[in-house]
Each structure stands twice: as C-alpha cells, then as structure tokens.
C-alpha cells in the first residue's frame with residue numbers, strides 16, 4: 001500500500017465537512033485504512049483523519065505506543081479506527097494542553113478541550129464503539145474528529161502567546177523537523 005501525502009493548512013480540502021462512511025467492511029475501506037496507518041506511522045503521528053489525505057469521509061485513526069517519539073511520556077491510547085463518530089462532552093470541565101498536527105507542521109499550541117467525553121461510532125467492520133474517556137485520550141479524539149468538521153487546532157487556540165514553533169518552544173525535542 002502507500003504512504004499518502006498529508007495536506008497542509010491552507011488547503012481548502014481541510015475545511016470541508018466530511019461525509020459519513022456509507023458501507024463497512026469493503027475492500028476500499030480496508031485499503032484506505034492500511035494507507036492511513038502507513039502514513040501515520042511514517043511520520044510518528046498519534047492520529048490521522050481521512051480528510052488529511054484528501055479523502056472526505058468521517059474516518060479517523062489514532063493510538064499511541066510507548067515508543068512514539070512525538071509524544072513521549074504520554075499515556076497510551078489504544079489503536080483505534082473510528083468511523084462516523086459522535087462526541088458528547090460529559091460535564092462542562094475543560095483542560096488545556098499542547099497540541100500539534102501533521103497538517104500544521106513545525107508548530108504547537110495550547111488548546112482547550114473537554115476533559116471528559118463519551119464517543120461512539122463504528123470500526124471498519126461496522127462493529128459499534130462506545131467509550132467514556134478523559135485526559136489525553138479525550139484530547140486526541142476531539143482533535144481528530146475536529147478534522148471531520150473542517151476544524152484545525154489553531155482555530156481552537158484562545159491564547160496566541162502559547163502558540164509557536166516547536167523548535168523554539170521546546171528546544172531539544174528531537175522530532176521537531178517532522179511535527
């Protein structure tokens with residue numbers, strides 16, 4: 001399969017509202033997910049949304065391993081394929097933390113997100129997913145699902161004194177070149 005090009009902020013395709021996936025467990029869907037996994041692994045991403053490779057479908061993948069150099073010291077998030085997701089915030093609490101995005105290379109910013117959410121959707125076989133999560137897991141899901149409504153994390157930044165180049169904000173982070 002293929003490592004695909006990741007669209008960068010400024011590309012109008014990143015601003016679209018994605019369409020629901022109409023059919024599960026098809027060859028096309030499995031091939032797309034293989035490409036997304038290879039693309040995400042090639043750049044050490046923690047998540048990738050189909051619109052980031054120009055496919056306007058409600059499909060995101062995410063998950064972290066202990067070895068991910070872009071997100072050291074972060075809790076593990078299970079490797080997940082999430083299709084046609086719905087996010088429900090649980091409570092009004094928000095928390096702030098740094099985010100980066102493969103479509104916004106070289107930059108990081110502090111983004112407020114719901115602290116605790118429930119998310120539902122389907123995996124690639126059409127089996128339902130229903131999870132209640134918080135912290136980094138909740139942040140990753142909110143970031144990825146924002147790509148499905150044409151939102152990139154800089155659009156969520158409220159305090160631009162905490163937005164800038166990774167190499168300046170976090171000197172010594174080795175992966176700054178491919179963030």
Ligand code: NI
Pocket residue numbers: 100101102103143144147
């Ligand atoms: Ni992103």
